[in-house]
Amino acid sequence: MTVEDQTIVLPSIDEIPATQRAPRTRRDDLATLEAREISAWFGDRMVLDRVSLTMPAGGITALIGPSGCGKSTFLRILNRMHELVPSAQLAGEVLLDGEDIYSPDKKLTDARRAIGMVFQKPNPFPAMSIAENVLAGLKLTGTKAGRSERDALVESSLTRAGLWNEVKDRLDAPGGGLSGGQQQRLCIARSLAVKPRVLLMDEPCSALDPTSTRVIEETMLELAEDVTIVIVTHNMQQAARVSDQCAFFLAAQGTPGVIVEHGDTAAMFGNPQDERTHDYVNGRFG
Numbered sequence: 001m002t003v004e005d006q007t008i009v010l011p012s013i014d015e016i017p018a019t020q021r022a023p024r025t026r027r028d029d030l031a032t033l034e035a036r037e038i039s040a041w042f043g044d045r046m047v048l049d050r051v052s053l054t055m056p057a058g059g060i061t062a063l064i065g066p067s068g069c070g071k072s073t074f075l076r077i078l079n080r081m082h083e084l085v086p087s088a089q090l091a092g093e094v095l096l097d098g099e100d101i102y103s104p105d106k107k108l109t110d111a112r113r114a115i116g117m118v119f120q121k122p123n124p125f126p127a128m129s130i131a132e133n134v135l136a137g138l139k140l141t142g143t144k145a146g147r148s149e150r151d152a153l154v155e156s157s158l159t160r161a162g163l164w165n166e167v168k169d170r171l172d173a174p175g176g177g178l179s180g181g182q183q184q185r186l187c188i189a190r191s192l193a194v195k196p197r198v199l200l201m202d203e204p205c206s207a208l209d210p211t212s213t214r215v216i217e218e219t220m221l222e223l224a225e226d227v228t229i230v231i232v233t234h235n236m237q238q239a240a241r242v243s244d245q246c247a248f249f250l251a252a253q254g255t256p257g258v259i260v261e262h263g264d265t266a267a268m269f270g271n272p273q274d275e276r277t278h279d280y281v282n283g284r285f286g
Ligand SMILES: Nc1ncnc2c1ncn2[C@@H]1O[C@H](COP(=O)(O)OP(=O)(O)OP(=O)(O)O)[C@@H](O)[C@H]1O
Pocket: 042, 047, 065, 066, 067, 068, 069, 070, 071, 072, 073, 074, 085
């Protein structure tokens, strides 16, 4: 089946208000991610001030807010990427199923394996084949797998990322030869191959055309059956279409970012409690 076929067969998510989508079955093995009192600094500049947010197991949580309010910083703190920036510091806790990923007895690689990340700009290894791209994470995390296991993992990861049908006949072709939307789904497949419990996505569709965006949104809705998803998006329609929960970040002039309001997406869009949320979701600023 090609992308075009899928677009015809699948129901339009535009036509399905978030409130009317069938509730997902919650499985016991899905992970809840909880940020407690997260503050962040670059040098002596504070950019997040005691942000707390629970991202429910098996749900899609959207982080929204104007540019510069700290959404990407918050997301990077959720899988220990913030600490890669030399001047960066943080305070607070990030609990994955109740256990702090920053506790001294926890390994950085364990956090990265359990909590995957997909970036704004698709970043496959361009010269590596499609199959090698999918398996690239295994090397980084030191996971060993035999030939048949690897083949099965390539197929299942690409299938879950909604890309298998488009690439199954050219798995040895370079990843750089795919379209932007396909490359982004390849990156999703690469993240899924290490079997993360949480997938963080920082504006994953902002470089993509509407059709690719639609395919990725469909993919996210399917993935949420077994992975907890947190997505940053500037696209309010996208937040309304895919997320169950929404958090609105804001940094007033010269002050660090905070969460102004969070809750069910339908309520955040339909009946926001804070005037600033109302203005933002209705496109009055940002
Ligand atoms: N590596 C860095 N060094 C110094 N300051 C940084 C760094 N990264 C981000 N910042 C600052 O931290 C604040 C939050 O940035 P962040 O990228 O988290 O915002 P954002 O909400 O993701 O914005 P956008 O919507 O534009 O992506 C900004 O003021 C930014 O300038």
